[in-house]
Amino acid sequence: MAAPRANMSYRDIKQVVLDRIHNKIWAPDSLLPSETDLAEEFSSTRTTVNRALRELAEEGYLERKRKAGTRVLNAPVRKAQFSIPLVRDEITETGSEYRYALVERAVMPAPAWLSARMNIPQGRDVLHLRCMHYADNAPFQYEVRWIVPDSIPEVLTADFSRSGPNDWLVQKVPFTNLELSFLATKADQAVAEFLDTQAGDPIFTAERITWLRGQPVTLAKLFFAPGYRMTTHL
Amino acid sequence: MAAPRANMSYRDIKQVVLDRIHNKIWAPDSLLPSETDLAEEFSSTRTTVNRALRELAEEGYLERKRKAGTRVLNAPVRKAQFSIPLVRDEITETGSEYRYALVERAVMPAPAWLSARMNIPQGRDVLHLRCMHYADNAPFQYEVRWIVPDSIPEVLTADFSRSGPNDWLVQKVPFTNLELSFLATKADQAVAEFLDTQAGDPIFTAERITWLRGQPVTLAKLFFAPGYRMTTHL
DNA sequence: AATGCTTATATATATAGACATAACCGGCCG
DNA sequence: CGGCCGGTTATGTCTATATATATAAGCATT
CATH class of the missing domain: 1.10.10.10 (Winged helix-like DNA-binding domain superfamily/Winged helix DNA-binding domain)
Structure with a gap:
């Protein structure tokens, strides 16, 4: 040896x-x-x-x-690496067909919790989007997103009816900073309906906040269909 | 520029x-x-x-x-890196006091799903452990673990009443291979009681299988107390 | 006892040159 | 025309050497 x-x-x-x-x-x-x-x-x-x-x-x-x-090191703090691909890629890579649908688009004053969370002034207008991502026409991910238009005014005129905000943002905004969380949430009525499951079911959820040069850009809550697991090998 | x-x-x-x-x-x-x-x-x-x-x-x-x-690369596949510390460290690092408790220890024939999952012969005896990890005496993580004694017979005589199998295993068995999954599960009665919550609540769950030179060693299901989120910055 | 300086040393990084290896590409041959 | 085959080239890696920098540790000073 x-x-x-x-x-x-x-x-x-x-x-x-x-x-x-x-x-x-x-x-x-x-x-x-x-x-x-x-x-x-x-x-x-x-x-x-x-x-x-x-x-x-x-x-x-x-x-x-x-x-x-x-x-x-005594306790080998092994580091798990997860790649975070675009939903589109995650779906097409398994050979499934990807379909996107816009559920709602609205410009509204930032709710208080969002202002606090992203550190933006109270009442500032933000773009609110809800969309669905399907794999072979089965619900895969329900996306709830807020975008702060301050640093990217063009976002207000962008067309999100055909492709998702993620696709648009990675093209336009090279984020400099990212916070990513995983947690388990309980499906509310809306989430349950869109993911075709029961209200109250456990939902694997990702929350993603990105900044551009210190300015908050977007917060996304991604609700995955039941059965989803995020796996890595090392 | x-x-x-x-x-x-x-x-x-x-x-x-x-x-x-x-x-x-x-x-x-x-x-x-x-x-x-x-x-x-x-x-x-x-x-x-x-x-x-x-x-x-x-x-x-x-x-x-x-x-x-x-x-x-057009879609920068950014890689999120999570470090997977021992529960003990995860708790003590926040300044909380760590406490461990053994709930159950049993040697039993591997259940069918475990045999299949870890690729071990039907009916082979495995060590089954259930334990709790507390932070400042509040439930933090409920651990359900199976250990295959074939590659490490000493495990059957190890004392898990004072410290967890994780601590013992990292000392004894340098795993060579690891599969790690995150998912959301629904708390069953046992999980709910140990984590001091309601049955049916969404629970952030990690599943971890490790091998040593191709031989399966252990499978752990880690149920985190409600409110837990796994976060990373990049 | 606390602070500040010095020195030795281990890692961090840079330079220059060489060979190895994979893969694109154009030309030759069947 | 199609497939094989080298030549070319960009990256992969190693050697050898030099300089930079952080810092543990000892010593001197306040």
Whole structure:
């Protein structure tokens, strides 16, 4: 096990280091040898060792500090990565047919909770949209969205009857900042009807707020049809 | 804007490239200049440019193929990263006091759905645990767990009355493979009682299966107390 | 005891040059 | 015309080396 031969790639080195962590050769909280020493052991260079250790640190196995050295993390805080594709892609990638429908469009003064949540002045006009996304004509996602027109006045004249605000926004507004939450909500009457389920049913829900250079742009609540699960492997 | 001066760090280069993507100087689907050309423009080296572009690709902005070049992705598939800490840490980090309690421990033949789900032989004995995690004595998470003892016989003699299976497992078993799902479930009577809520309430739920070298090790269902949301910023 | 300076050291990043590898592309051959 | 086959080229990776920077730790000063 862990046979350091010559000409090891940074991948090989990553694997050897991981093995040693797993086999407790380098125990949690212990300090690894310096990059220079490891480079010598693996008859490689410090650059290559650096890349290996840097990536392992990014993956949550190691903690690195200048001068202090590289330390094995005791509780490997593994990081789950979820890609957040557009609904359209999420549906078409499974081979299903995607269909979009606009349910409601309105310009209205921001409700108090929205003002507070997104930090916009009380009573400022916002664009409110409700839409549905279908996969093979079965309800897939019910979207409730608010858009603050201040930073993007064109949004008020955009046509959302044929394609969703998401499509439009990613084209127009390169957001700089994003908050994403997942939670479980109880279906109210509207949600239940659109998702073809019973009021009170548990609904997997995503909430997404984006900013552009500090200015709030949009808040979206995405209600997924019952049975939806967000899955990742690592 | 985007003033390429000399001695730019890989961070600077990343920023300039990002700016150019946002300002559509490099439009979606278009090809970037080659690393060599960019290195010249930024009066830097190919190595540095390479790191900048590589990281931007990892972050989901670019797609890179040998010979084919580096392309701007039209729908930036941004990747949300959630760290999955131990419950204990998740609670203590907010300053709350963590308390653990074992609810039930039993060795039983694997139920059919579990056999199927984890690909273990029908009727094989598995360890079944139910436990509670409290934050400041308020219910935080209800954990239902199955452990396959085949690859780790010691688990049958481990003491789970004082600390949770999670703590034990991360110490003993370096899993190699993990499937993690989030979904919304409806609280049944047991879940409702332990989480101090009403049966039928929506519960944010995580399901986690881990393997060790292809062998299934454990499946955990984690039911979070009402109001829980999993949040990330990027 | 607290603060500030110095130094040693480990990581962070940059440079330059080389070879490896995948893939586009144009031309040759059947 | 179609398919195979190299040549070309952009990225992938490694080597070797150098400089920058953060910081732990020791020592001196307030």
